[in-house]
Amino acid sequence: MAATRLPERDYGGRAMIKLGIFFGGKSGEHEVSLMSVGSVIRAIDREKYQPVLIGITKQGKWLLYDGTVEAIEDGSWEEIAQQAVEAHPEKYEIIMYGDSPLALRNRIDFALPILHGPYGEDGTIQGLFEIMDIPYAGCGVLSSAVAMDKIVARDTFASAGLAQPKYIPTNREEIQREGSALMERVEKELGYPAFVKPANMGSSVGLSKVKNRRELAAALELALRYDRRIIIEEGIDCREIETAALGNYSAEFGAIGEIISANEEFYDYDSKYKEGNQTKLCIPASLTPGQEKEVLKMAQIAYQAIDGTGLARIDFLMDKHTGKFYINEINTMPGFTKYSMFPLLWQETGMTYAQLIERIVELGYERYYAKNRRQTGNQ
Numbered sequence: 207m208a209a210t211r212l213p214e215r216d217y218g219g220r221a222m223i224k225l226g227i228f229f230g231g232k233s234g235e236h237e238v239s240l241m242s243v244g245s246v247i248r249a250i251d252r253e254k255y256q257p258v259l260i261g262i263t264k265q266g267k268w269l270l271y272d273g274t275v276e277a278i279e280d281g282s283w284e285e286i287a288q289q290a291v292e293a294h295p296e297k298y299e300i301i302m303y304g305d306s307p308l309a310l311r312n313r314i315d316f317a318l319p320i321l322h323g324p325y326g327e328d329g330t331i332q333g334l335f336e337i338m339d340i341p342y343a344g345c346g347v348l349s350s351a352v353a354m355d356k357i358v359a360r361d362t363f364a365s366a367g368l369a370q371p372k373y374i375p376t377n378r379e380e381i382q383r384e385g386s387a388l389m390e391r392v393e394k395e396l397g398y399p400a401f402v403k404p405a406n407m408g409s410s411v412g413l414s415k416v417k418n419r420r421e422l423a424a425a426l427e428l429a430l431r432y433d434r435r436i437i438i439e440e441g442i443d444c445r446e447i448e449t450a451a452l453g454n455y456s457a458e459f460g461a462i463g464e465i466i467s468a469n470e471e472f473y474d475y476d477s478k479y480k481e482g483n484q485t486k487l488c489i490p491a492s493l494t495p496g497q498e499k500e501v502l503k504m505a506q507i508a509y510q511a512i513d514g515t516g517l518a519r520i521d522f523l524m525d526k527h528t529g530k531f532y533i534n535e536i537n538t539m540p541g542f543t544k545y546s547m548f549p550l551l552w553q554e555t556g557m558t559y560a561q562l563i564e565r566i567v568e569l570g571y572e573r574y575y576a577k578n579r580r581q582t583g584n585q
C-alpha cells in the first residue's frame with residue numbers, strides 16, 4: 207500500500223509546506239523559465255510556504271539554490287549554486303533516491319515545476335515526481351506529453367472534433383527520403399503561407415512562417431535542429447485569442463485575452479520576450495458574447511481531451527475574415543512573468559498572483575490524494 211505523504215486533513219492546517227520550485231531546465235526555453243520563476247517566488251505566501259529552489263542547468267544538473275531572485279533572472283545563480291554545493295555538500299547536495307535527509311523527497315513536500323518545453327512540460331519530470339511519490343502542480347504525465355507534442359495534440363483535438371488548421375505531420379527520415387514530394391504535398395494540401403514547427407518545442411523556438419518553397423526547405427532544416435518530428439500547418443490570417451484554465455479534469459476559466467504581436471507576421475520569440483517590444487495584451491479581448499461562449503466551449507473540450515489537471519493556457523487562432531475559431535495549442539506550463547497572459551487573465555477576474563499559486567498547489571494536492579485513494583483501494 208502506497209504511503210500518503212501528508213494526511214489530507216493536514217493540508218491547510220499545516221504550518222509550512224516545503225514548496226519545491228523548479229526552474230531553468232534542459233530545454234531551449236531555459237531562459238523563459240528564469241523569467242517566469244522570479245514572479246512566482248516573489249508572490250508566494252511565506253506564512254504558508256517555505257520555498258526550496260531547485261535550479262536545473264542547461265546540461266541537466268540539479269542544484270539547490272538559496273540566493274537572490276535577481277541572480278536567477280540574470281543567470282548568475284548557476285555559479286553561486288555550484289560553489290555552494292562544492293563548499294557544503296552536506297547541505298546543498300540533492301540525492302534523487304533513498305531516504306537520506308538530502309533526498310529530494312525529504313527536501314520538499316510539493317513540487318512546482320516552473321519549467322517550459324522538453325524535460326519540464328512534456329511529462330518527463332512529472333513521471334519522476336510520480337515515481338518518487340511527490341505531489342506536484344499541473345498536468346500529469348499523459349496530458350503534459352500530449353499537449354507538448356504538436357502532432358499528437360492535433361490528432362487528439364481532431365478526435366475531439368475541434369476545428370484546427372490543416373496539418374501534415376512529418377519527420378527527419380521522411381524529409382531526407384522524399385523531401386521534394388513532401389514539399390509538393392504541402393503546396394497542394396496546405397498552400398502558402400504555411401507554418402513549420404518542431405513537434406516538441408515552445409516559445410516559437412525553431413518555428414517559421416514560410417511563403418515559398420525555398421523558405422519551406424530552410425524552415426524544415428531549422429526545425430530539424432530541435433526535433434526529429436515536425437508539423438507543417440496551413441497558415442491562418444488570424445487574431446490570437448487565449449484563455450486560462452484551472453481545474454482537475456474539468457476547468458474553470460479566467461478572462462479571455464488577445465495578443466497583438468509586435469511582429470506582424472507571427473508571434474515570434476522576440477515579440478514574446480524581448481525587453482521593450484511592442485506586443486500588446488488586450489484583456490479582455492474584444493469579442494461578442496457569442497464568440498466568448500464559443501471560445502470557452504472549445505477550451506473545455508480541448509482541456510478534457512488531453513485530460514488536463516491543474517492549469518493550462520489554451521490558445522486559439524481566430525480567422526480574421528470568417529471569424530471562425532481554430533484551436534492552436536495548450537500550454538500546460540504557461541509563462542508566469544508579471545506580464546504573462548496566464549496570471550493576467552486570472553487577475554482580471556479578481557484573483558491575485560498569490561491566490562493563483564495557492565489554487566494551483568491545492569489542485570495538485572487534490573489530484574494526488576484522489577489518485578492515492580484509488581491506488582490503495584481506500585475510497
Ligand SMILES: Nc1ncnc2c1ncn2[C@@H]1O[C@H](COP(=O)(O)OP(=O)(O)O)[C@@H](O)[C@H]1O
Binds near residue numbers: 407411444474
Ligand atoms: N497555423 C497557423 N496559422 C497562423 N499563425 C500561426 C499558426 N501556427 C502558429 N502560428 C503563429 O506562430 C506562433 C507560435 O506558434 P505556436 O504553435 O503557438 O508555437 P509555440 O509553442 O512555439 O508557441 C503563434 O502564436 C502564431 O502567431
Ligand SMILES: [Mg+2]
Binds near residue numbers: 409410521535
Ligand atoms: Mg504558442
